[in-house]
Amino acid sequence: MSAQDEKRNAAEAAVKYIEENTIVGVGTGSTVNCFIDALEPIKHLIDGAVSSSVASTERLEAMGIRVYDLNTVDHIPVYVDGADESDAGLNLIKGGGGALTREKIITAVAQKFICIADQSKLVPVMGAFPLPIEVIPMARSYVARELVKLGGDPVYRDGFKTDNGNIILDIHGLQITDPKGLETAINQITGVVTNGLFAHRGADVLLLGRGDDVETVLPQ
Numbered sequence: 641m642s643a644q645d646e647k648r649n650a651a652e653a654a655v656k657y658i659e660e661n662t663i664v665g666v667g668t669g670s671t672v673n674c675f676i677d678a679l680e681p682i683k684h685l686i687d688g689a690v691s692s693s694v695a696s697t698e699r700l701e702a703m704g705i706r707v708y709d710l711n712t713v714d715h716i717p718v719y720v721d722g723a724d725e726s727d728a729g730l731n732l733i734k735g736g737g738g739a740l741t742r743e744k745i746i747t748a749v750a751q752k753f754i755c756i757a758d759q760s761k762l763v764p765v766m767g768a769f770p771l772p773i774e775v776i777p778m779a780r781s782y783v784a785r786e787l788v789k790l791g792g793d794p795v796y797r798d799g800f801k802t803d804n805g806n807i808i809l810d811i812h813g814l815q816i817t818d819p820k821g822l823e824t825a826i827n828q829i830t831g832v833v834t835n836g837l838f839a840h841r842g843a844d845v846l847l848l849g850r851g852d853d854v855e856t857v858l859p860q
Contacts, residue, residue, distance in 0.1 A: 644670075646758035646849025647722075651675035653847045653854040654720045654756050660685045663713055665746045666700060667721025668693040668739040671756050675720050676700060690716060690749075692742040694803050710746065719750035723843070724769040724836070726755065726762050730843040730859040731819035735772030735836030738802050744834055747841050755843035759850045762857070767814035770795070772836040774806050779831020786829045787811055790822070806833055 651674035658664055664679070666672060666689045676699050679686070688706035690713055691697040697707045721743055725733040732755060734740055747753050771792070775783050784794040792811035800808055816822055819839035826835040846857040 641851050643758040643760060646851070647671040647756070648674045648849075649852070649854050650756040650758065650847040650849040652678045654754050655679065655682060657718050657720070657752070657754050657845075658682065658686060659717050661687055662717050663687050663708055663715075664689045665716045665719030665721075665750045666691050666696050667719070667743055667746075668696050669722045669737045671722035671758075672696060672720065673699065675756060676703065679703070679705065690746055692721070692746050693737070693739040710749065713749070716746065716750040718752050718754060719746050720754045720756060721747075723755050723757050723761055723838075725766045726757065726843065726846055727764070727766050727819070728762075728860045729819070730755065730846050730857070731766065732838040732842055733766050733769050733771055733816075733836050734838055735774070735808070736769070738772065738774075738797070738800060738808055740772055740836045741774050741802065741804060741834045744838065744841070747838065752844045753841070755846045757846065757848055759848055762846070762848055766816040766819065770810035770812045771814055771816070772797075773809045773811060773826060774802055774804070774833040774835070775809055776831045776833065777807050780807055780809065783829055783831045784809055787826070790825060804833070
């Protein structure tokens with residue numbers, strides 16, 4: 641079975657966590673697109689969604705699902721999003737699609753964070769996938785120098801701007817053995833908006849596509 645099939649299975653399994661007459665938090669990326677598609681049969685049962693990106697908003701609205709501004713919502717029972725990597729503690733690297741800041745904001749509001757992924761995303765130690773950092777443009781060089789001091793190799797994501805109008809530095813060469821500590825250290829660098837480590841607020845449940853099955857993984 642392909643990774644895309646595993647993503648689709650995990651996405652469909654996430655639908656069972658959605659409560660009727662509620663607003664659903666929706667992330668960004670190829671796996672989340674599968675989840676949005678899986679919402680089609682139940683879209684009449686939910687009040688709408690809060691989205692972490694312009695791309696997801698457009699996909700939801702095209703399906704006829706109302707998308708709310710987060711400032712008008714004070715309660716999100718469930719947020720569903722993918723991940724670029726996860727460890728056994730359900731600490732995550734996110735932001736390959738560049739929506740990490742908005743994803744992190746919605747995660748902070750949500751009561752439960754359901755992560756959906758194919759089996760390749762669960763790793764012993766995170767860092768093989770470059771860690772995205774959203775940065776204020778004028779601080780790019782300074783932040784890059786500070787990231788080198790933390791042991792990483794930052795690479796500017798050329799030609800890319802986030803939905804917030806900022807740039808992304810992707811840090812290569814990390815072995816992330818202390819996700820919470822690294823998340824804190826990077827966020828303290830002046831000019832960093834946020835980084836793609838979701839450790840202080842990791843996933844509550846990881847739905848992992850494994851062949852024809854979906855494994856439910858809880859943080860260890």
